[in-house]
Amino acid sequence: MRTVVRVENLWKEIDGRWILKGVSFEVMEEEIFSIIGASGSGKTSITKHIVGLWKPTKGKVYVFGREVSGLPPLELDDLRRNIGYVFQEGALFDSLKVWENVGFYFLEHTNAKSDEVREIAREKLRLVNLNEDVLDLMPSELSGGMKKRVSIARAIATDPKLIIYDEPTSGLDPITSRVIDRLILELREKTKTTAIVVTHDMMSAFSISDRIMVLREGEVVDVGTPEEILRSKDPFVNEFVSEIREILVGQDKAP
Ligand SMILES: Nc1ncnc2c1ncn2[C@@H]1O[C@H](COP(=O)(O)OP(=O)(O)OP(=O)(O)O)[C@@H](O)[C@H]1O
Numbered sequence: 001m002r003t004v005v006r007v008e009n010l011w012k013e014i015d016g017r018w019i020l021k022g023v024s025f026e027v028m029e030e031e032i033f034s035i036i037g038a039s040g041s042g043k044t045s046i047t048k049h050i051v052g053l054w055k056p057t058k059g060k061v062y063v064f065g066r067e068v069s070g071l072p073p074l075e076l077d078d079l080r081r082n083i084g085y086v087f088q089e090g091a092l093f094d095s096l097k098v099w100e101n102v103g104f105y106f107l108e109h110t111n112a113k114s115d116e117v118r119e120i121a122r123e124k125l126r127l128v129n130l131n132e133d134v135l136d137l138m139p140s141e142l143s144g145g146m147k148k149r150v151s152i153a154r155a156i157a158t159d160p161k162l163i164i165y166d167e168p169t170s171g172l173d174p175i176t177s178r179v180i181d182r183l184i185l186e187l188r189e190k191t192k193t194t195a196i197v198v199t200h201d202m203m204s205a206f207s208i209s210d211r212i213m214v215l216r217e218g219e220v221v222d223v224g225t226p227e228e229i230l231r232s233k234d235p236f237v238n239e240f241v242s243e244i245r246e247i248l249v250g251q252d253k254a255p
């Protein structure tokens with residue numbers, strides 16, 4: 001199996017503070033790889049290096065075999081076209097209709113006609129289980145769960161090979177969160193993409209991930225399958241997952 005992302009000894013300093021301290025991990029093709037850890041532990045910061053928004057203070061980040069910080073602008077654009085990023089805040093453009101949000105890349109970077117872009121938007125919305133009734137709605141007319149789905153549709157608009165979801169279930173009720181979980185799994189099946197999921201939602205992490213990485217104050221404390229993480233000998237990880245372990249055991253779903 002091929003490596004899609006390789007992070008090698010990544011250190012990041014901002015304003016004299018070390019945000020990331022020697023983070024290393026690999027994400028394999030078609031894997032769903034979750035990053036969990038307390039607020040401020042550096043989860044989003046890692047993803048910013050993967051898409052080349054931030055440069056490492058030390059260390060290297062390779063995506064599809066290319067070292068991100070060394071890429072000239074055109075190659076960085078090309079890389080970004082192959083990465084879908086679902087932002088933590090959703091970040092839909094409030095003044096644009098749903099189809100314009102989903103097709104934003106094509107409206108902005110290509111000469112594609114409106115009809116063609118609407119068609120792309122329709123197809124991607126179908127992949128996230130929304131029908132064409134939403135094409136002409138404004139983001140303010142959508143529920144939280146629908147907004148997330150539209151954000152995901154926008155992230156997959158350019159048929160990326162890697163999707164990064166930053167807190168895809170935050171702000172959603174438990175039922176809608178499980179719908180988004182299923183969608184992430186479904187999209188992997190349908191589009192054969194690799195996914196990195198940053199999440200606070202332990203139920204989500206433990207039910208959809210092939211592997212989970214636990215982060216603490218900018219350092220990796222453990223990486224493993226959900227089963228391995230639930231049985232981790234590390235005292236911090238053990239404590240961190242104690243609640244979800246009890247829930248999963250109570251439901252007889254412990255892996
Ligand atoms: N642009 C920035 N400038 C300065 N410090 C930053 C910046 N972005 C993040 N940080 C700091 O880096 C640390 C890690 O932030 P990051 O956003 O990666 O955390 P996180 O794990 O994603 O947290 P959350 O779960 O709350 O989203 C935090 O201490 C944060 O204050």
Ligand SMILES: [Mg+2]
Nearest residue numbers: 043044045088
């Ligand atoms: Mg974050």
